[in-house]
Amino acid sequence: MKNKYSIFSLIKNAFSYHENWQRAWRDPEPKKEYDAVIIGGGGHGLATAFYLAKKHNMTNIAVVEKGWIGGGNTGRNTTIIRSNYLWDASAGLYDHALKIWESLSQELNYNVMFSQRGVMNLAHNLQDVRDLKRRTHANRLNGIDAVWLNTEEVKKFCPIINTSPNIRYPVLGGTLQRRAGTARHDAVAWGYARGADAMGVDIIQNCEVKGIKRSGNCVEGIETTKGFIKTKKIGVVAAGHSSVIANMVDLKLPLESKPLQALVSEPVKPIIDTVVMSNAVHAYVSQSDKGELVIGAGTDAYISYTQRGSHDVVEGTLKAILELYPIFSRMKMLRQWGGIVDICPDASPIISKTHIKGLYFNCGWGTGGFKATPGSGDLFAHTIANDEPHKLNADFNINRFVSGDLVDEHGAAAVAH
Amino acid sequence: MFLINCPYCGERDQSEFSAGGEAHIIRPKQPTEMSDDQWAEYLFMRKNIKGIQFERWNHSHGCRKWFNMVRDTSNDKIHAVYKMGEKPPV
Numbered sequence: 001m002k003n004k005y006s007i008f009s010l011i012k013n014a015f016s017y018h019e020n021w022q023r024a025w026r027d028p029e030p031k032k033e034y035d036a037v038i039i040g041g042g043g044h045g046l047a048t049a050f051y052l053a054k055k056h057n058m059t060n061i062a063v064v065e066k067g068w069i070g071g072g073n074t075g076r077n078t079t080i081i082r083s084n085y086l087w088d089a090s091a092g093l094y095d096h097a098l099k100i101w102e103s104l105s106q107e108l109n110y111n112v113m114f115s116q117r118g119v120m121n122l123a124h125n126l127q128d129v130r131d132l133k134r135r136t137h138a139n140r141l142n143g144i145d146a147v148w149l150n151t152e153e154v155k156k157f158c159p160i161i162n163t164s165p166n167i168r169y170p171v172l173g174g175t176l177q178r179r180a181g182t183a184r185h186d187a188v189a190w191g192y193a194r195g196a197d198a199m200g201v202d203i204i205q206n207c208e209v210k211g212i213k214r215s216g217n218c219v220e221g222i223e224t225t226k227g228f229i230k231t232k233k234i235g236v237v238a239a240g241h242s243s244v245i246a247n248m249v250d251l252k253l254p255l256e257s258k259p260l261q262a263l264v265s266e267p268v269k270p271i272i273d274t275v276v277m278s279n280a281v282h283a284y285v286s287q288s289d290k291g292e293l294v295i296g297a298g299t300d301a302y303i304s305y306t307q308r309g310s311h312d313v314v315e316g317t318l319k320a321i322l323e324l325y326p327i328f329s330r331m332k333m334l335r336q337w338g339g340i341v342d343i344c345p346d347a348s349p350i351i352s353k354t355h356i357k358g359l360y361f362n363c364g365w366g367t368g369g370f371k372a373t374p375g376s377g378d379l380f381a382h383t384i385a386n387d388e389p390h391k392l393n394a395d396f397n398i399n400r401f402v403s404g405d406l407v408d409e410h411g412a413a414a415v416a417h
Numbered sequence: 418m419f420l421i422n423c424p425y426c427g428e429r430d431q432s433e434f435s436a437g438g439e440a441h442i443i444r445p446k447q448p449t450e451m452s453d454d455q456w457a458e459y460l461f462m463r464k465n466i467k468g469i470q471f472e473r474w475n476h477s478h479g480c481r482k483w484f485n486m487v488r489d490t491s492n493d494k495i496h497a498v499y500k501m502g503e504k505p506p507v
Contacts, residue, residue: 243465254461256438257490300418302436305467305491310418312432345461402457 005109024190025197030204030226034062036233036384037222039209039245041065043074043185044362044369045237046192046203047377048384050108053199055378056385061201063193064224066208070189073239073369076339078262078284078296080275081371082119082180084146086135089395089407090348091142096392097375098179104374110191112183113289119180119275120149120157122324124169128280132175139177149174158276160327167323169281182275182286188373212248212359219358235360235384240305240340242363251354253363254345254401258299259338260367261309261317265331267291281320293331295321299341299367309338341366346400348407351380351393360384361398419493424500425480437473439463440485441505467491471505 003009003022013021036052038045041063052058063069081101083094105111123129132148139146154174155163163171193203204226211223212234221230236245240257267290275286277296284296297317300310314336322329344350344364349372351362362380365372379393389397400406422428445451445459464470470490475483487497487506497506 241467243463244467247464247466252458252462252464254457254463255465256463257465257467302431303438303465303470303472303490304493306493310431312418342465401461402453404453 005111024194025203028202028204030062030064030202030207030224030229033221033230034060034202035231036061036235037229037231038063038235038237039222040072040237040239040241041069041189041193041203041205042072042237042239043070043188043192043373044239044365044376044380045235046070046189046196047373048235048237048362048380049201049203049377050192050196050199051378051381052385053196053201056381058385059200062229063196063201063203064207064209064222064229065203065205066225068205069193069203070186073339073341074185074189074373076262076337077185077370078286078294079182079185079370080119080180080277080284080286080296080368081114081183082177083144083371084119084121084135084139084175084177084180085409086138087407087409088142090409091139091144092392093349093375093379093396094372095142095144096378097372100374100378101183102179104183104188104191108191108195110187110194112187112191114181114183116179116181117274117286118157118176118178119277120154120174120176122154122161122174122276122278123172124278124280125172129172132173136175145177145179147176147178149176158272158274160272160325161276162324162326169278169320169323171324180275184289185370188370192377209245209248212245214249214356217355217357219356233358233360233384235362235380237362237380239363239365239369240342242342242361246361249356249359251356251359253350253361253398255342255364256303257305257340257342258302259304259306259309260299260341261297261314261336261338263295263297263314263333263336264288265293265295265328265333268293268331271327276324278320278324281317283317283320283324285321285325292334293328295333299343305340307338307340341369343367346406346408347410349376349396350398351376351383352389352397352399353383353387354398419495421474421486421495422498423476423479423482424484424498425482426476429476429479433476433478435475435477437475437483439465440471440473469496
Protein backbone atom coordinates (compact mmCIF):
# COMPACT_ATOMS: atom_id res chain seq x y z
CA MET A 1 0.00 0.00 0.00
CA LYS A 2 1.33 3.38 -1.07
CA ASN A 3 0.54 5.37 2.04
CA LYS A 4 0.64 2.92 4.92
CA TYR A 5 -0.90 4.30 8.08
CA SER A 6 1.24 3.92 11.19
CA ILE A 7 2.47 5.79 14.22
CA PHE A 8 5.40 7.01 12.09
CA SER A 9 3.20 8.39 9.32
CA LEU A 10 1.14 10.12 12.01
CA ILE A 11 4.22 11.77 13.51
CA LYS A 12 5.61 12.68 10.08
CA ASN A 13 2.34 14.34 9.06
CA ALA A 14 2.05 16.13 12.39
CA PHE A 15 5.17 18.13 11.43
CA SER A 16 3.37 19.42 8.33
CA TYR A 17 0.19 20.27 10.26
CA HIS A 18 -1.60 17.25 8.72
CA GLU A 19 -1.90 19.10 5.43
CA ASN A 20 -0.09 16.52 3.30
CA TRP A 21 -2.16 13.36 3.80
CA GLN A 22 -2.81 11.72 0.44
CA ARG A 23 -6.37 11.00 -0.59
CA ALA A 24 -7.39 7.51 0.52
CA TRP A 25 -8.86 6.40 -2.81
CA ARG A 26 -8.94 7.72 -6.38
CA ASP A 27 -11.96 9.24 -8.12
CA PRO A 28 -11.72 7.58 -11.56
CA GLU A 29 -13.96 7.84 -14.59
CA PRO A 30 -15.41 4.46 -15.58
CA LYS A 31 -13.51 2.38 -18.14
CA LYS A 32 -15.34 0.90 -21.12
CA GLU A 33 -15.17 -2.64 -19.79
CA TYR A 34 -14.50 -4.50 -16.54
CA ASP A 35 -14.24 -8.18 -15.61
CA ALA A 36 -16.90 -7.59 -12.96
CA VAL A 37 -18.97 -4.67 -11.69
CA ILE A 38 -20.38 -4.37 -8.19
CA ILE A 39 -23.55 -2.29 -7.94
CA GLY A 40 -23.64 -0.56 -4.56
CA GLY A 41 -20.78 1.09 -2.70
CA GLY A 42 -21.79 0.31 0.83
CA GLY A 43 -19.82 -1.84 3.24
CA HIS A 44 -20.92 -5.14 1.67
CA GLY A 45 -20.21 -3.97 -1.89
CA LEU A 46 -16.80 -2.53 -1.08
CA ALA A 47 -15.90 -5.64 0.94
CA THR A 48 -16.92 -7.79 -2.04
CA ALA A 49 -14.62 -5.78 -4.33
CA PHE A 50 -11.81 -5.94 -1.77
CA TYR A 51 -11.95 -9.75 -1.49
CA LEU A 52 -12.43 -10.21 -5.26
CA ALA A 53 -9.14 -8.36 -5.73
CA LYS A 54 -7.31 -9.81 -2.75
CA LYS A 55 -8.34 -13.47 -2.80
CA HIS A 56 -9.39 -14.03 -6.40
CA ASN A 57 -6.98 -11.72 -8.26
CA MET A 58 -9.83 -9.92 -9.99
CA THR A 59 -8.46 -6.38 -10.03
CA ASN A 60 -10.03 -5.15 -13.27
CA ILE A 61 -13.32 -4.50 -11.49
CA ALA A 62 -15.42 -1.50 -10.48
CA VAL A 63 -17.83 -0.53 -7.75
CA VAL A 64 -20.58 1.84 -8.92
CA GLU A 65 -22.46 3.85 -6.33
CA LYS A 66 -25.32 6.24 -7.04
CA GLY A 67 -24.49 8.49 -4.08
CA TRP A 68 -21.31 8.50 -2.07
CA ILE A 69 -19.72 5.40 -0.56
CA GLY A 70 -21.07 4.36 2.81
CA GLY A 71 -23.90 6.90 2.49
CA GLY A 72 -26.68 4.33 2.70
CA ASN A 73 -27.29 1.80 5.42
CA THR A 74 -23.56 1.46 6.17
CA GLY A 75 -23.67 4.98 7.58
CA ARG A 76 -27.11 4.60 9.13
CA ASN A 77 -27.01 1.51 11.34
CA THR A 78 -26.37 1.05 15.05
CA THR A 79 -23.03 -0.75 14.41
CA ILE A 80 -23.83 -3.83 16.48
CA ILE A 81 -21.77 -6.93 15.68
CA ARG A 82 -22.65 -10.39 17.02
CA SER A 83 -23.00 -13.96 15.80
CA ASN A 84 -25.44 -15.53 18.28
CA TYR A 85 -27.92 -16.85 15.72
CA LEU A 86 -29.99 -19.97 16.28
CA TRP A 87 -29.66 -22.07 13.13
CA ASP A 88 -26.44 -23.77 12.03
CA ALA A 89 -26.39 -22.02 8.64
CA SER A 90 -26.73 -18.57 10.21
CA ALA A 91 -24.25 -19.35 12.97
CA GLY A 92 -21.70 -20.37 10.35
CA LEU A 93 -22.30 -17.25 8.27
CA TYR A 94 -22.24 -14.66 11.06
CA ASP A 95 -19.40 -16.23 13.03
CA HIS A 96 -17.33 -16.31 9.83
CA ALA A 97 -17.85 -12.54 9.70
CA LEU A 98 -17.08 -12.08 13.40
CA LYS A 99 -13.78 -13.93 13.00
CA ILE A 100 -12.79 -11.56 10.16
CA TRP A 101 -13.81 -8.55 12.28
CA GLU A 102 -11.34 -9.62 14.96
CA SER A 103 -8.34 -8.86 12.73
CA LEU A 104 -9.94 -6.48 10.22
CA SER A 105 -8.13 -3.30 11.32
CA GLN A 106 -4.79 -5.03 10.73
CA GLU A 107 -5.91 -6.57 7.44
CA LEU A 108 -7.05 -3.18 6.10
CA ASN A 109 -4.35 -1.07 7.80
CA TYR A 110 -7.32 1.07 8.83
CA ASN A 111 -8.68 1.40 12.34
CA VAL A 112 -12.30 0.25 12.22
CA MET A 113 -12.49 0.69 15.99
CA PHE A 114 -13.81 -2.83 16.53
CA SER A 115 -14.65 -3.07 20.21
CA GLN A 116 -15.60 -6.42 21.73
CA ARG A 117 -17.60 -4.92 24.55
CA GLY A 118 -20.16 -7.69 24.57
CA VAL A 119 -23.79 -7.79 23.48
CA MET A 120 -26.49 -8.62 26.00
CA ASN A 121 -30.00 -9.66 24.91
CA LEU A 122 -32.72 -9.24 27.51
CA ALA A 123 -35.65 -11.56 28.20
CA HIS A 124 -38.88 -9.90 29.33
CA ASN A 125 -41.32 -12.80 29.50
CA LEU A 126 -41.34 -16.56 29.96
CA GLN A 127 -41.24 -17.28 26.23
CA ASP A 128 -38.23 -14.97 25.84
CA VAL A 129 -36.48 -16.91 28.61
CA ARG A 130 -37.15 -20.25 26.90
CA ASP A 131 -36.14 -18.98 23.46
CA LEU A 132 -32.98 -17.28 24.63
CA LYS A 133 -31.87 -20.30 26.70
CA ARG A 134 -32.46 -22.55 23.70
CA ARG A 135 -30.42 -20.19 21.55
CA THR A 136 -27.61 -20.14 24.10
CA HIS A 137 -27.38 -23.93 23.93
CA ALA A 138 -27.52 -23.90 20.12
CA ASN A 139 -24.76 -21.27 20.00
CA ARG A 140 -22.48 -23.31 22.25
CA LEU A 141 -23.01 -26.44 20.15
CA ASN A 142 -21.84 -24.35 17.18
CA GLY A 143 -18.77 -23.13 19.06
CA ILE A 144 -20.11 -19.61 19.56
CA ASP A 145 -19.59 -18.10 22.99
CA ALA A 146 -22.86 -17.50 24.82
CA VAL A 147 -23.92 -17.46 28.44
CA TRP A 148 -27.25 -17.12 30.18
CA LEU A 149 -27.44 -14.44 32.89
CA ASN A 150 -30.13 -14.32 35.56
CA THR A 151 -31.64 -11.00 36.65
CA GLU A 152 -28.98 -10.33 39.31
CA GLU A 153 -26.19 -11.09 36.84
CA VAL A 154 -27.77 -8.75 34.28
CA LYS A 155 -27.86 -6.00 36.91
CA LYS A 156 -24.25 -6.67 37.82
CA PHE A 157 -23.12 -6.59 34.18
CA CYS A 158 -25.03 -3.40 33.37
CA PRO A 159 -25.95 -1.62 36.63
CA ILE A 160 -28.09 1.14 35.09
CA ILE A 161 -30.80 -1.29 33.99
CA ASN A 162 -33.97 -1.13 36.04
CA THR A 163 -34.52 -4.74 37.16
CA SER A 164 -37.56 -4.06 39.33
CA PRO A 165 -40.18 -6.83 38.85
CA ASN A 166 -42.91 -4.20 38.78
CA ILE A 167 -42.09 -2.50 35.48
CA ARG A 168 -43.92 -3.04 32.22
CA TYR A 169 -41.01 -4.95 30.69
CA PRO A 170 -39.45 -6.76 33.68
CA VAL A 171 -35.97 -8.20 33.11
CA LEU A 172 -36.17 -11.95 33.66
CA GLY A 173 -32.62 -12.58 32.51
CA GLY A 174 -30.55 -12.28 29.39
CA THR A 175 -27.87 -13.77 27.19
CA LEU A 176 -24.38 -12.43 26.75
CA GLN A 177 -21.96 -12.88 23.88
CA ARG A 178 -18.66 -11.41 25.07
CA ARG A 179 -16.94 -11.56 21.65
CA ALA A 180 -19.66 -9.38 20.21
CA GLY A 181 -19.51 -5.59 20.17
CA THR A 182 -19.43 -2.58 17.89
CA ALA A 183 -17.27 -0.98 15.18
CA ARG A 184 -17.07 2.43 13.55
CA HIS A 185 -19.37 2.07 10.55
CA ASP A 186 -17.88 4.80 8.32
CA ALA A 187 -14.37 3.47 8.88
CA VAL A 188 -15.49 0.07 7.58
CA ALA A 189 -16.61 1.57 4.26
CA TRP A 190 -13.54 3.82 4.02
CA GLY A 191 -11.11 1.06 5.01
CA TYR A 192 -12.49 -1.36 2.42
CA ALA A 193 -12.60 1.40 -0.23
CA ARG A 194 -8.97 2.33 0.43
CA GLY A 195 -7.87 -1.31 0.43
CA ALA A 196 -9.74 -2.14 -2.78
CA ASP A 197 -8.55 1.03 -4.52
CA ALA A 198 -4.92 0.25 -3.68
CA MET A 199 -5.28 -3.06 -5.54
CA GLY A 200 -6.65 -1.28 -8.62
CA VAL A 201 -10.41 -1.43 -8.10
CA ASP A 202 -12.22 1.60 -9.56
CA ILE A 203 -14.69 3.13 -7.12
CA ILE A 204 -17.09 5.24 -9.13
CA GLN A 205 -19.34 7.48 -7.08
CA ASN A 206 -22.35 9.53 -8.21
CA CYS A 207 -22.99 6.90 -10.86
CA GLU A 208 -26.52 5.51 -10.85
CA VAL A 209 -27.41 2.30 -12.65
CA LYS A 210 -30.28 2.87 -15.06
CA GLY A 211 -30.52 -0.50 -16.73
CA ILE A 212 -28.92 -3.90 -17.25
CA LYS A 213 -28.19 -5.04 -20.79
CA ARG A 214 -28.72 -8.71 -21.55
CA SER A 215 -28.13 -10.90 -24.51
CA GLY A 216 -30.12 -14.09 -24.25
CA ASN A 217 -29.65 -15.34 -20.74
CA CYS A 218 -26.31 -13.57 -20.12
CA VAL A 219 -25.57 -10.09 -18.87
CA GLU A 220 -23.60 -7.80 -21.17
CA GLY A 221 -23.22 -4.64 -19.12
CA ILE A 222 -24.92 -1.83 -17.28
CA GLU A 223 -26.39 1.50 -18.41
CA THR A 224 -25.41 4.20 -15.96
CA THR A 225 -25.61 7.97 -15.64
CA LYS A 226 -21.94 7.96 -16.70
CA GLY A 227 -22.57 5.85 -19.79
CA PHE A 228 -22.55 2.17 -20.72
CA ILE A 229 -20.11 -0.14 -18.93
CA LYS A 230 -19.48 -3.53 -20.47
CA THR A 231 -19.07 -6.51 -18.14
CA LYS A 232 -19.87 -10.20 -17.98
CA LYS A 233 -20.37 -10.36 -14.22
CA ILE A 234 -22.60 -8.10 -12.14
CA GLY A 235 -22.82 -8.35 -8.36
CA VAL A 236 -25.79 -6.46 -6.97
CA VAL A 237 -25.36 -5.29 -3.37
CA ALA A 238 -27.99 -2.57 -3.30
CA ALA A 239 -29.65 -3.28 0.08
CA GLY A 240 -33.07 -1.60 0.21
CA HIS A 241 -32.94 -0.89 -3.51
CA SER A 242 -32.20 -4.49 -4.58
CA SER A 243 -35.72 -4.91 -5.97
CA VAL A 244 -35.29 -1.74 -8.05
CA ILE A 245 -32.30 -3.35 -9.79
CA ALA A 246 -34.02 -6.74 -10.02
CA ASN A 247 -37.07 -5.16 -11.68
CA MET A 248 -34.75 -3.93 -14.47
CA VAL A 249 -34.36 -7.55 -15.61
CA ASP A 250 -37.88 -8.65 -14.61
CA LEU A 251 -36.46 -10.73 -11.80
CA LYS A 252 -38.73 -10.94 -8.79
CA LEU A 253 -37.13 -11.24 -5.36
CA PRO A 254 -38.81 -12.23 -2.11
CA LEU A 255 -38.09 -8.82 -0.58
CA GLU A 256 -39.99 -5.99 1.03
CA SER A 257 -38.20 -2.68 1.68
CA LYS A 258 -39.04 -0.83 4.86
CA PRO A 259 -37.62 2.09 6.83
CA LEU A 260 -35.65 1.17 9.95
CA GLN A 261 -34.91 3.97 12.38
CA ALA A 262 -32.11 4.86 14.73
CA LEU A 263 -31.26 7.90 16.79
CA VAL A 264 -28.42 9.33 18.84
CA SER A 265 -28.49 11.44 21.95
CA GLU A 266 -26.36 14.36 23.03
CA PRO A 267 -22.90 13.15 24.13
CA VAL A 268 -22.44 12.31 27.81
CA LYS A 269 -19.71 10.77 29.94
CA PRO A 270 -19.30 6.95 29.77
CA ILE A 271 -22.41 5.37 31.28
CA ILE A 272 -22.97 2.10 29.41
CA ASP A 273 -19.92 0.02 28.42
CA THR A 274 -21.71 -2.73 26.54
CA VAL A 275 -24.52 -3.19 24.01
CA VAL A 276 -27.94 -4.04 25.41
CA MET A 277 -30.63 -5.28 23.08
CA SER A 278 -34.20 -5.86 24.05
CA ASN A 279 -35.82 -8.10 21.49
CA ALA A 280 -39.42 -7.96 22.61
CA VAL A 281 -39.64 -4.18 22.75
CA HIS A 282 -37.28 -3.26 19.88
CA ALA A 283 -34.94 -1.11 21.93
CA TYR A 284 -31.17 -1.31 21.52
CA VAL A 285 -28.68 0.88 23.33
CA SER A 286 -24.94 1.34 23.21
CA GLN A 287 -22.68 4.33 23.66
CA SER A 288 -20.36 5.61 20.95
CA ASP A 289 -16.79 6.66 21.68
CA LYS A 290 -17.97 10.25 21.30
CA GLY A 291 -20.36 9.65 24.21
CA GLU A 292 -23.63 9.62 22.32
CA LEU A 293 -26.18 6.97 23.15
CA VAL A 294 -26.85 5.04 19.95
CA ILE A 295 -30.42 3.78 19.97
CA GLY A 296 -31.98 1.40 17.49
CA ALA A 297 -35.73 1.28 16.93
CA GLY A 298 -37.98 -0.98 14.89
CA THR A 299 -39.12 -0.95 11.27
CA ASP A 300 -42.27 0.61 9.94
CA ALA A 301 -44.72 -2.11 9.02
CA TYR A 302 -45.27 -0.93 5.44
CA ILE A 303 -43.14 -0.74 2.28
CA SER A 304 -41.47 2.62 1.88
CA TYR A 305 -38.28 4.03 0.35
CA THR A 306 -38.45 7.37 2.16
CA GLN A 307 -35.45 6.98 4.53
CA ARG A 308 -37.53 8.54 7.30
CA GLY A 309 -39.76 6.31 9.38
CA SER A 310 -42.70 6.99 11.63
CA HIS A 311 -42.77 8.95 14.85
CA ASP A 312 -44.84 6.34 16.69
CA VAL A 313 -42.10 3.71 16.15
CA VAL A 314 -39.52 5.95 17.82
CA GLU A 315 -41.98 6.82 20.57
CA GLY A 316 -42.55 3.12 21.34
CA THR A 317 -38.82 2.47 21.50
CA LEU A 318 -38.12 5.46 23.75
CA LYS A 319 -40.94 4.49 26.12
CA ALA A 320 -39.28 1.11 26.59
CA ILE A 321 -35.82 2.68 26.94
CA LEU A 322 -37.02 5.08 29.62
CA GLU A 323 -38.60 2.30 31.62
CA LEU A 324 -35.52 0.09 31.39
CA TYR A 325 -33.09 2.98 31.97
CA PRO A 326 -34.77 5.65 34.14
CA ILE A 327 -31.38 7.44 34.30
CA PHE A 328 -31.88 8.55 30.65
CA SER A 329 -35.15 10.38 31.35
CA ARG A 330 -33.71 13.86 30.74
CA MET A 331 -31.42 13.00 27.85
CA LYS A 332 -31.97 14.98 24.67
CA MET A 333 -31.88 13.28 21.30
CA LEU A 334 -29.64 14.94 18.73
CA ARG A 335 -30.43 13.17 15.49
CA GLN A 336 -32.89 10.65 14.13
CA TRP A 337 -32.78 8.96 10.74
CA GLY A 338 -34.07 6.01 8.74
CA GLY A 339 -32.43 3.52 6.43
CA ILE A 340 -34.25 1.32 3.92
CA VAL A 341 -33.84 -2.35 4.77
CA ASP A 342 -34.75 -5.20 2.43
CA ILE A 343 -36.39 -7.96 4.41
CA CYS A 344 -36.74 -11.60 3.31
CA PRO A 345 -39.74 -13.64 4.45
CA ASP A 346 -37.41 -15.81 6.57
CA ALA A 347 -35.31 -12.86 7.83
CA SER A 348 -32.16 -14.40 6.37
CA PRO A 349 -30.07 -12.93 3.56
CA ILE A 350 -29.66 -14.04 -0.05
CA ILE A 351 -26.07 -14.45 -1.33
CA SER A 352 -26.73 -16.21 -4.57
CA LYS A 353 -26.47 -16.75 -8.28
CA THR A 354 -29.62 -16.12 -10.29
CA HIS A 355 -31.09 -17.86 -13.33
CA ILE A 356 -29.47 -15.10 -15.43
CA LYS A 357 -25.85 -15.98 -16.17
CA GLY A 358 -23.41 -13.50 -14.68
CA LEU A 359 -25.96 -11.83 -12.41
CA TYR A 360 -25.47 -12.30 -8.68
CA PHE A 361 -27.44 -10.88 -5.77
CA ASN A 362 -26.35 -10.18 -2.21
CA CYS A 363 -29.43 -8.82 -0.48
CA GLY A 364 -32.16 -9.42 2.08
CA TRP A 365 -29.99 -8.57 5.07
CA GLY A 366 -32.97 -6.84 6.60
CA THR A 367 -32.32 -5.14 9.90
CA GLY A 368 -28.99 -6.81 10.64
CA GLY A 369 -26.55 -6.53 7.76
CA PHE A 370 -23.75 -4.43 9.24
CA LYS A 371 -22.42 -7.21 11.48
CA ALA A 372 -21.96 -9.47 8.48
CA THR A 373 -20.10 -6.96 6.28
CA PRO A 374 -16.68 -8.72 6.07
CA GLY A 375 -18.13 -12.24 5.84
CA SER A 376 -20.74 -11.20 3.33
CA GLY A 377 -18.10 -9.58 1.11
CA ASP A 378 -15.79 -12.58 1.38
CA LEU A 379 -18.50 -15.14 0.52
CA PHE A 380 -20.07 -13.04 -2.23
CA ALA A 381 -16.63 -12.54 -3.82
CA HIS A 382 -16.16 -16.32 -3.74
CA THR A 383 -19.58 -16.82 -5.35
CA ILE A 384 -18.88 -14.31 -8.14
CA ALA A 385 -15.32 -15.46 -8.85
CA ASN A 386 -16.14 -19.19 -8.95
CA ASP A 387 -19.73 -18.95 -10.19
CA GLU A 388 -20.47 -21.27 -7.27
CA PRO A 389 -21.38 -20.51 -3.67
CA HIS A 390 -18.97 -21.13 -0.81
CA LYS A 391 -20.22 -23.84 1.53
CA LEU A 392 -21.02 -21.17 4.15
CA ASN A 393 -23.47 -19.36 1.88
CA ALA A 394 -24.82 -22.35 -0.05
CA ASP A 395 -27.94 -22.38 2.14
CA PHE A 396 -28.58 -18.71 1.43
CA ASN A 397 -29.55 -19.16 -2.22
CA ILE A 398 -32.64 -17.78 -3.93
CA ASN A 399 -33.97 -21.27 -4.64
CA ARG A 400 -34.72 -21.89 -0.98
CA PHE A 401 -38.01 -20.05 -1.53
CA VAL A 402 -38.93 -22.68 -4.12
CA SER A 403 -37.63 -25.74 -2.25
CA GLY A 404 -39.00 -24.53 1.08
CA ASP A 405 -35.64 -25.00 2.78
CA LEU A 406 -35.85 -21.65 4.57
CA VAL A 407 -33.40 -20.41 7.19
CA ASP A 408 -36.08 -19.10 9.49
CA GLU A 409 -34.48 -16.54 11.77
CA HIS A 410 -37.68 -14.59 12.40
CA GLY A 411 -37.72 -14.34 16.14
CA ALA A 412 -35.26 -17.22 16.29
CA ALA A 413 -32.34 -14.82 15.94
CA ALA A 414 -31.42 -12.84 18.98
CA VAL A 415 -33.70 -10.08 17.80
CA ALA A 416 -37.28 -9.90 16.64
CA HIS A 417 -37.10 -8.51 13.11
CA MET B 418 -46.27 8.30 9.04
CA PHE B 419 -49.23 9.77 7.20
CA LEU B 420 -53.01 10.05 7.19
CA ILE B 421 -55.14 7.43 5.46
CA ASN B 422 -58.64 8.10 4.23
CA CYS B 423 -60.40 4.86 5.22
CA PRO B 424 -63.29 4.29 2.78
CA TYR B 425 -65.49 3.38 5.74
CA CYS B 426 -64.34 5.69 8.58
CA GLY B 427 -62.71 8.70 6.92
CA GLU B 428 -59.31 10.18 7.58
CA ARG B 429 -57.33 8.54 10.37
CA ASP B 430 -53.72 8.25 11.51
CA GLN B 431 -51.64 5.60 9.72
CA SER B 432 -50.76 3.99 13.06
CA GLU B 433 -54.39 2.76 13.26
CA PHE B 434 -53.83 0.67 10.12
CA SER B 435 -51.89 -2.48 9.20
CA ALA B 436 -50.22 -2.85 5.83
CA GLY B 437 -51.10 -6.02 3.95
CA GLY B 438 -48.51 -5.80 1.19
CA GLU B 439 -48.89 -5.90 -2.59
CA ALA B 440 -52.48 -6.00 -3.86
CA HIS B 441 -54.13 -7.96 -6.66
CA ILE B 442 -52.08 -11.12 -6.22
CA ILE B 443 -54.57 -13.75 -7.30
CA ARG B 444 -55.12 -16.66 -4.97
CA PRO B 445 -54.51 -19.95 -6.83
CA LYS B 446 -57.69 -21.49 -8.16
CA GLN B 447 -56.23 -25.00 -8.42
CA PRO B 448 -53.70 -25.23 -5.57
CA THR B 449 -53.13 -28.97 -5.95
CA GLU B 450 -51.93 -28.55 -9.52
CA MET B 451 -49.34 -25.88 -8.85
CA SER B 452 -45.60 -26.46 -9.17
CA ASP B 453 -43.11 -25.42 -6.47
CA ASP B 454 -42.06 -22.50 -8.69
CA GLN B 455 -45.63 -21.25 -8.91
CA TRP B 456 -46.05 -21.57 -5.14
CA ALA B 457 -42.84 -19.60 -4.56
CA GLU B 458 -44.10 -16.92 -6.94
CA TYR B 459 -47.46 -16.71 -5.15
CA LEU B 460 -46.17 -16.87 -1.57
CA PHE B 461 -42.88 -15.01 -1.61
CA MET B 462 -41.94 -13.13 -4.76
CA ARG B 463 -42.89 -9.44 -4.74
CA LYS B 464 -42.38 -6.46 -7.01
CA ASN B 465 -41.47 -4.25 -4.01
CA ILE B 466 -41.85 -1.19 -6.21
CA LYS B 467 -40.16 2.15 -5.60
CA GLY B 468 -42.85 4.44 -6.93
CA ILE B 469 -46.56 3.91 -7.51
CA GLN B 470 -47.65 0.71 -5.81
CA PHE B 471 -51.05 -0.96 -5.43
CA GLU B 472 -51.39 -2.39 -1.94
CA ARG B 473 -53.77 -3.77 0.65
CA TRP B 474 -54.40 -2.15 4.02
CA ASN B 475 -56.53 -3.09 7.00
CA HIS B 476 -58.05 -0.60 9.44
CA SER B 477 -57.01 -2.89 12.30
CA HIS B 478 -57.61 -0.42 15.12
CA GLY B 479 -60.84 0.89 13.60
CA CYS B 480 -63.50 -0.78 11.48
CA ARG B 481 -61.16 -3.76 10.84
CA LYS B 482 -62.13 -3.78 7.16
CA TRP B 483 -59.68 -4.42 4.31
CA PHE B 484 -59.35 -2.02 1.39
CA ASN B 485 -56.90 -1.14 -1.38
CA MET B 486 -54.66 1.85 -1.76
CA VAL B 487 -52.45 3.38 -4.46
CA ARG B 488 -49.38 4.90 -2.82
CA ASP B 489 -46.08 6.26 -4.03
CA THR B 490 -43.54 4.39 -1.91
CA SER B 491 -40.82 6.89 -2.76
CA ASN B 492 -42.58 9.71 -0.87
CA ASP B 493 -45.53 8.01 0.91
CA LYS B 494 -48.05 10.12 -1.02
CA ILE B 495 -51.43 8.40 -1.34
CA HIS B 496 -53.04 8.72 -4.77
CA ALA B 497 -56.23 6.69 -4.35
CA VAL B 498 -58.15 4.55 -1.89
CA TYR B 499 -60.72 2.03 -3.11
CA LYS B 500 -62.74 -0.81 -1.65
CA MET B 501 -62.01 -4.51 -2.07
CA GLY B 502 -63.53 -5.84 -5.27
CA GLU B 503 -63.57 -2.44 -6.94
CA LYS B 504 -61.58 -1.87 -10.11
CA PRO B 505 -58.17 -0.30 -9.46
CA PRO B 506 -57.88 3.25 -10.84
CA VAL B 507 -55.71 3.66 -13.91
